[in-house]
Each structure stands twice: as C-alpha cells, then as structure tokens.
Amino acid sequence: MTRVGPSTTELEAEVARLRAELAEHERRAGAQTEQLERYAADLRETFKREREAAQELRRSYVATVRALSNAVEARDAYTGHHAERVAAYALAIGAAAETELTDRPEIEFGFLLHDVGKVAIPDAILYKPEPLKPDEFRLMARHPVIGWEIVRDVEFLGEARDVVRSHHERWDGTGYPDQLEGEAIPLAARVFAVADTLDALTTDRPYRTGSSFADAREIIRENAATQFDPRIVEAFDRISDGDLERIRAEIG
Ligand SMILES: [Fe+2]
Numbered sequence: 001m002t003r004v005g006p007s008t009t010e011l012e013a014e015v016a017r018l019r020a021e022l023a024e025h026e027r028r029a030g031a032q033t034e035q036l037e038r039y040a041a042d043l044r045e046t047f048k049r050e051r052e053a054a055q056e057l058r059r060s061y062v063a064t065v066r067a068l069s070n071a072v073e074a075r076d077a078y079t080g081h082h083a084e085r086v087a088a089y090a091l092a093i094g095a096a097a098e099t100e101l102t103d104r105p106e107i108e109f110g111f112l113l114h115d116v117g118k119v120a121i122p123d124a125i126l127y128k129p130e131p132l133k134p135d136e137f138r139l140m141a142r143h144p145v146i147g148w149e150i151v152r153d154v155e156f157l158g159e160a161r162d163v164v165r166s167h168h169e170r171w172d173g174t175g176y177p178d179q180l181e182g183e184a185i186p187l188a189a190r191v192f193a194v195a196d197t198l199d200a201l202t203t204d205r206p207y208r209t210g211s212s213f214a215d216a217r218e219i220i221r222e223n224a225a226t227q228f229d230p231r232i233v234e235a236f237d238r239i240s241d242g243d244l245e246r247i248r249a250e251i252g
Contacts, residue, residue, distance in 0.1 A: 110160025117147025
C-alpha cells in the first residue's frame with residue numbers, strides 16, 4: 001500500500017517541533033521586550049538627569065546674573081531693587097505685547113544687567129543730583145557700550161546683550177549709542193525702555209517723590225512714537241495699575 005501522507009507519529013513530531021519553535025520565539029520576544037523596557041528606563045533616567053542638570057545650570061546663571069546686577073546697584077543706594085523691579089515690569093509688558101520674548105528666558109538677564117556699564121562711571125557723575133554738563137553727559141552716555149563690551153562674549157546671554165547696548169535708543173532715532181530708529185531697535189530694548197521709564201518716574205528720589213502709576217502712564221503715552229514704540233506703549237496700557245502695584249509690592 002502506498003503512503004499518501006505523514007503518519008500520526010510524524011504529525012505529532014511536527015506539532016511538537018512547531019510548539020518548541022513557537023516557545024523559543026516567545027522566549028526571545030520576551031527577552032527583547034525586557035531589554036527594550038530596560039533601555040526605556042535608562043533613557044528616562046538620562047532625560048531626568050539632563051533636565052536636572054539644565055535646571056541647575058539655569059539656577060547658576062540666574063544667581064550669577066543677579067550677583068552682577070546687585071554689584072552694580074550696590075553703588076546706588078537710591079535705586080534699590082531697580083534692576084529687579086524694572087525686569088519684572090519689562091517681563092509683564094513683553095507678555096502683554098504678546099511678543100516672542102516670553103519664550104526666551106535669557107532676555108530677563110538683559111533686563112537685570114542693562115546698566116552694568118555704569119561700573120565704569122565715576123561716582124561724581126553717577127550721583128550728581130543736578131543736570132549733567134555736556135561733557136559729563138557724554139561720559140554717562142557711554143555706559144551702554146561699556147556694558148556691551150563687558151557682556152558681549154558671554155554666549156548664554158544671547159539677545160539679552162542687545163538690551164545692554166540699546167536700552168537708551170529712541171523710536172524716533174535720536175537715542176544713543178547707535179541712533180537706531182523704529183524696529184531697527186531690538187524688540188527687547190524697546191520693551192525695556194518703557195519699563196525703565198516707568199520705574200524711574202514712580203520711584204522716590206532724594207529730591208522728589210515718585211509719581212503715581214496713573215501719572216507715569218500719562219507721560220509714557222505722551223512719548224509714544226517719539227521715545228517709545230507705540231505698539232509697546234499700547235500693550236503697557238493694557239496692564240492695570242493694580243498689576244503694576246502688585247509687581248512693585250512683591251519686589252519691594
Ligand atoms: Fe541705562
């Protein structure tokens with residue numbers, strides 16, 4: 001009799017072989033899954049460590065920048081916390097203007113360090129209560145460039161360096177040191193200029209009491225399109241006196 005197919009024994013053997021093969025595949029797949037899970041866990045741990053390291057680095061940057069800005073302010077007893085206040089006003093104005101500045105944390109460093117160049121200005125000029133004579137003003141007006149020379153090689157400051165150099169430029173092109181006009185002035189410096197004037201007007205000085213926020217707002221509005229970017233002034237006007245009060249109270 002001719003055989004037409006495998007015998008039962010052969011079939012059973014084949015089934016057993018296939019089962020063994022399947023079991024081996026499953027074992028290998030299981031081992032691969034375990035290995036992948038270990039990789040994923042390693043990767044998560046690495047990301048976590050990287051994130052912690054980046055946060056630590058940023059805390060160091062902030063501490064360094066604050067230390068430098070405090071060193072500048074320590075010379076001027078009357079402007080106590082000016083840099084921190086003006087940085088907070090500028091961040092609020094930048095946010096109200098819906099600029100991309102809020103996505104760039106290094107910009108705050110520029111707000112804090114804007115007057116770092118004043119370290120090179122003699123006390124007799126820096127603290128002179130009377131108006132400066134032309135040659136004294138010329139020296140004083142060098143502080144943005146001196147400041148920029150101090151920070152220009154500090155890569156992590158990025159565009160914050162523009163604030164140091166350009167915070168005394170005016171929208172109409174009559175500012176200093178580069179007589180930049182309109183949108184040629186870096187955005188962060190245009191935002192900062194409004195904040196700086198706001199703080200100067202609303203802070204008490206030995207020879208005068210600070211204005212109210214309402215009066216300061218009026219003065220800033222009057223100088224839109226001459227000293228200040230009108231779009232930034234509009235954004236500033238959307239921040240309530242209450243919010244400005246809160247910023248001032250928080251910083252002291
Ligand atoms: Fe300045």
